Amino acid sequence: MSTEVDPRVYVLETREISKSFGAVKAIDQLTISILREWITCIVGPNGSGKSTLINLLSGLLPLDGGIVVVDNVGLRVVKAHDSPDHGITRTFQEVRLFDQISVWDNIMVVLTERRVFPALLERTKPNHKVEAERILKSVGMWEKRDAMAQDLSYGQRKLLEIGRAMAMDVQIYLFDEPFAGLFPRMLEQVKSILKEMREQKRSIVFVSHNMDIVRELSDHLFVLDSGALLAAGEVEEVLGRSAVIDAYLGN
Amino acid sequence: MSIATGAIRGVQEVARDPRSWWRRSKGNVELWANLIVLGWALVFMLWRGGGFAITVGSVFAIWAILAISLNLVVGYTGLLSVGHIGFFGIGAYAMAVLTSSASYEQLRTEAIPTFGWPFFAALPISVVLAGLVALVVGIAFNRFRDDIYVLVSFGFAVIAFTTFLSWRNLTRGAFGIHEVARPAIGPLVFEGELEFLALLLVFLGLVVLISWLIVTSSFGRVLTAIREDEEAIEVFGYRTTHYKLAIWVISAMMAGLAGALLASWSTFIDPNSFVLLESILLVSIIILGGLASIWGSLLGALAFVMLEEGMRFVPFLPSEFIGQIRQVILGILLVLLMLFRPQGLVGRFKL
Structure with missing residues (x-):
């Protein structure tokens, strides 16, 4: 085959x-x-x-x-x-978010620069913000963007994790x-x-x-x-x- | 700037309507922690006068640089290192060896090479040397995490201390190094304590600025993600080992800077300043102040220095116990904090 x-x-x-x-x-x-x-x-x-x-x-x-x-x-x-x-990107069977950072940062962190030195110099970019806002709105988490990921309900965490995967353009x-x-x-x-x-x-x-x-x-x-x-x-x-x-x- | 405007707005609010302010602020631990530590420091300095304030300010600046540098590693990246005092020591010894001009013929110990460099020539060497050692150590440490990380960093602290103590041809061992140079720019020599304090505060400001730029960059956000779940962030395309190594080296360079400043400030160093206990105290400071918070490290360092210097004036304490009682109090504070406020005074992250 x-x-x-x-x-x-x-x-x-x-x-x-x-x-x-x-x-x-x-x-x-x-x-x-x-x-x-x-x-x-x-x-x-x-x-x-x-x-x-x-x-x-x-x-x-x-x-x-x-x-x-x-x-x-x-x-x-x-x-x-x-x-x-x-x-390839993925979600986990047991939700694995970055618990003690905000919902917003949970999405932003997968959008930004990967290489170490450019990342050191990179400030928050407008196009990343637009993208993060789009993702958070599409999973219904925009109002919760300033909450810490650990304070979300189980269902919200699950959705945020799916949103984080969606943020990856793969x-x-x-x-x-x-x-x-x-x-x-x-x-x-x-x-x-x-x-x-x-x-x-x-x-x-x-x-x-x-x-x-x-x-x-x-x-x-x-x-x-x-x-x-x-x-x-x-x-x-x-x-x-x-x-x-x-x-x-x-x- | 936001702190200053916040403070002004706060004062205006209190003046306008003290009662409603009190009602809203009663439970705000963060506000009270700030007010108590800052107020305590201020009152003490006013009471003891200028000389005391300058000494406390200098010690504070050095510990604050050290605390911020460690917070980048422990608070932001989640690598619990108890070995940071080693980099502090490397910076201090590099500065001492390069700038000391003591003539040891008059002392009955072995002579060590003296170079008599100026402060500002030795400073970059001290910083870079701490960074290079950190690079080598960091590559070895990168495979470890969590409790094992504590152990290996503990090992590093012990090795560093033993090296300072035993490499007598370079460090004079327990005798220490005298006559470390004070900084000089052309004819302007930072002999006076006040001038030196100004210089220390400039360096502290630089470290705060650089750290702030780091933690608010994309790089800084990745560090917090590594702290939360290293495996998960790796799946999103980050080589976490590179990130950990980078922040480790940057942090060690800041610690080396603090060490170099200490050596020059006190003009004499010996291995006793770099024992493991100091490293543990340092970890306590950043937990006390608050992990993953630059302001927390400043506050923690200030509280610690006030505790250290302030205890000296408690009238009913026999002077020979002061050192130990200080540690007891710090220990009790830490236990209370972990019980009731695990994120520290103004922290953002619970260990």
């Missing part, structure tokens, strides 16, 4: 990547291809390696083996600080359980954000346990089990397979 890749279709691929924690194989020889400008969903039971996969793709964990292919370049090592260069967005623990109104908000991003030709990968949302949003589905690929394909078709039902959905 991986030999017939069309680079216009696949934005991110893994080829036989592995990751073990001690004796536990979290990801075992996993090969997947993620479609460009589509919403891809990853489902699987707890401990099936979904978060580990996202951590590997964003460079938070080192690969034990295999390669990650981005922009037709195969990488044996993915460094976290290079992930935006590879066109191709691939990895959302680790963006819908977990949200009440219905915010759920709708996140859904519409994801749909809007698809409209804007971004590629989205998200992890979720909510089958209704998976059915509604995703174009493509991967089912992981024990770090290996159980099934892949179009949503309804995959969810109808008996192996998937047995492993994950029960009855």
Whole structure:
């Protein structure tokens, strides 16, 4: 399968990547291809390696083996600080904001200069301000901009984290359980954000346990089990397979 | 400037309607901390007179530079270093060795090389030397964080102190170095204490300005993000090791500057000024004043110096206990602070 890749279709691929924690194989020889400008969903039971996969793709964990292919370049090592260069950004399963700084700075910090010495000389730029304002308004956090991130509610934190990812102008967005623990109104908000991003030709990968949302949003589905690929394909078709039902959905 | 305008507006408000001001300000710990420390310093200086004020001002300026430099690392970047006194010492010894003109033939100790440089020639060397050592140490430290960082920086402080004490050919060990030069610009020599205080305040102003520019830049914002979650900010494309190294070196250079100023101000240094305890006191000062706040470091340094110099005049204390009691009081203050106000007097960040 991986030999017939069309680079216009696949934005991110893994080829036989592995990751073990001690004796536990979290990801075992996993090969997947993620479609460009589509919403891809990853489902699987707890401990099936979904978060580990996202951590590997964003460079938070080192690969034990295999390669990650981005922009037709195969990488044996993915460094976290290079992930935006590879066109990747992400959110975390447990919200990881910069707690003791303001909501405003949480967004600003991902917009500004990366190199050390230019950053030392850079004052707040008008175009960064405009961008931060746009992001904060689109996630409904503009009124809260002066609050410290740690003083927000769980749902607001979740939204702010998604906003922080949106502030990155990249191709691939990895959302680790963006819908977990949200009440219905915010759920709708996140859904519409994801749909809007698809409209804007971004590629989205998200992890979720909510089958209704998976059915509604995703174009493509991967089912992981024990770090290996159980099934892949179009949503309804995959969810109808008996192996998937047995492993994950029960009855 | 905002502090000055704020103070003026505050005074106007009090004059207009004292009662409503009192109602609103009763619970404002930050305001009271400011008023108490500044008022205490002012009253004490007026009471003890000019000479005392000049001494306190000079000690304050040196500690304030040191406190601000450490706050950049601890408060803004979240690297709890207890080794900063080492850079302070490197700056001080560089200044002392380069400018001392003492003739040691008359003393019964080994002679050390004397260079007799002028102050302003030795100052940049002291600063750069502290920065270079910090660069090497920082590259080694970059892999550590949190509690391990405390331990390795502790190790650095011990190594630095031992070096000052044992490298007798250069530092004269426990005998210390005499006759460190006072600064001179052409015919103008900063012999008098008042002139020296003015010079110290100029340097303090520079350090405050540079630090303010750093923490309000994009770079400064990244530092706070590193403090909050280093892994997370790395995912957004920042090489955090470079950032940590940069602020570490800048901070060490400021500490080196403070050390060089101390050596010249007191004209004599020995290793006792650079023991680990001083480093712990320094960390206490910035926690007391407030982490991630430049004003907090100024306030903390002032409170500490007032405690140190002021205790001397408490009438019922036997003079031999003053040093220890000072530390006891500082310790009690810290415990109370951590219990009731973990962000320090005017801080923005809880450890």
